[in-house]
Amino acid sequence: MNQFSLEGKSFIVTGASSGIGKAASRFLAEAGARVICVARRREPLDDLVATINNEGGKASRLVADLSVLEDLSDIASSCKKIYSPIHGLVNAAGVNLRQSVDDITIESWQSTLNINLAAPFFFSREFVSQMKAAGYGRIINFASLQSVRAFPNGLAYGASKGGICQLTRAMAEAWSHSSVTCNAIAPGFFPTELTEPVFSDSAVRQWAADQTLIGRNGEMEDLSGALIFLASEASKYITGQVLFVDGGFTAR
Numbered sequence: 001m002n003q004f005s006l007e008g009k010s011f012i013v014t015g016a017s018s019g020i021g022k023a024a025s026r027f028l029a030e031a032g033a034r035v036i037c038v039a040r041r042r043e044p045l046d047d048l049v050a051t052i053n054n055e056g057g058k059a060s061r062l063v064a065d066l067s068v069l070e071d072l073s074d075i076a077s078s079c080k081k082i083y084s085p086i087h088g089l090v091n092a093a094g095v096n097l098r099q100s101v102d103d104i105t106i107e108s109w110q111s112t113l114n115i116n117l118a119a120p121f122f123f124s125r126e127f128v129s130q131m132k133a134a135g136y137g138r139i140i141n142f143a144s145l146q147s148v149r150a151f152p153n154g155l156a157y158g159a160s161k162g163g164i165c166q167l168t169r170a171m172a173e174a175w176s177h178s179s180v181t182c183n184a185i186a187p188g189f190f191p192t193e194l195t196e197p198v199f200s201d202s203a204v205r206q207w208a209a210d211q212t213l214i215g216r217n218g219e220m221e222d223l224s225g226a227l228i229f230l231a232s233e234a235s236k237y238i239t240g241q242v243l244f245v246d247g248g249f250t251a252r
């Protein structure tokens with residue numbers, strides 16, 4: 001048996017219209033999973049689903065705004081109508097507004113915390129009973145270097161990502177007994193829409209690479225091993241953990 005195979009498993013990926021969520025959707029499909037790709041922008045989701053299906057994978061999409069917490073139950077029901085049972089959820093949707101401390105408003109604080117921290121909990125909870133019944137559940141959150149480091153203009157984002165580490169442990173505490181594991185991946189710097197301000201500035205980009213032990217920033221493929229591992233049977237005795245995929249940035 002290939003313990004990294006996801007054949008016969010159904011996964012949801014949030015934030016699938018861009019960056020890490022988009023790549024994660026392809027990695028999961030390549031490993032054999034059926035994938036529901038969720039985000040607000042329809043066109044990039046349609047393109048992604050067409051690509052996956054053309055490559056022989058199986059994917060569907062759902063257009064939804066996950067920051068409206070009251071809607072999450074209905075959004076989850078729509079997902080369950082596409083594929084059931086859901087065996088795994090990758091919570092990759094997120095924002096980093098990069099505001100200075102003085103510019104943060106109650107509204108911007110709440111919108112960051114809603115999508116980065118509250119949605120991963122409330123959305124995940126919608127699928128736990130299906131995962132329990134299936135005897136298989138994998139919830140994967142996204143932490144950050146800012147879970148453990150303070151960067152300029154990162155106060156609200158950092159608070160949400162610090163919170164994600166503890167949320168991951170608390171969700172693991174609540175659900176692991178029923179074969180539903182919960183772990184987080186903490187990427188270093190990967191080129192996406194979210195990190196465009198870093199990668200478009202050669203000095204900052206080089207600074208980030210120089211902080212790693214490996215000597216370069218991340219490339220999407222660097223995330224695939226950790227993701228498939230945490231999604232698969234291979235990680236069945238691992239829960240409540242945060243795996244830094246950061247080239248050794250946080251080892252210094």
Ligand SMILES: NC(=O)c1ccc[n+]([C@@H]2O[C@H](COP(=O)([O-])OP(=O)(O)OC[C@H]3O[C@@H](n4cnc5c(N)ncnc54)[C@H](OP(=O)(O)O)[C@@H]3O)[C@@H](O)[C@H]2O)c1
Nearest residue numbers: 015017018019020039040041066093094189190192193194
């Ligand atoms: N890139 C990195 O180096 C890095 C490093 C550490 C952590 N991370 C984390 O990894 C995750 C993915 O980041 P990324 O770099 O891939 O960012 P990205 O390219 O900006 O993608 C973010 C995704 O989140 C979706 N999203 C945002 N708000 C949403 C909402 N209200 N409802 C539904 N979907 C929403 C966006 O889609 P729509 O706009 O279409 O809704 C998009 O698909 C985030 O949690 C981020 O904090 C990234």
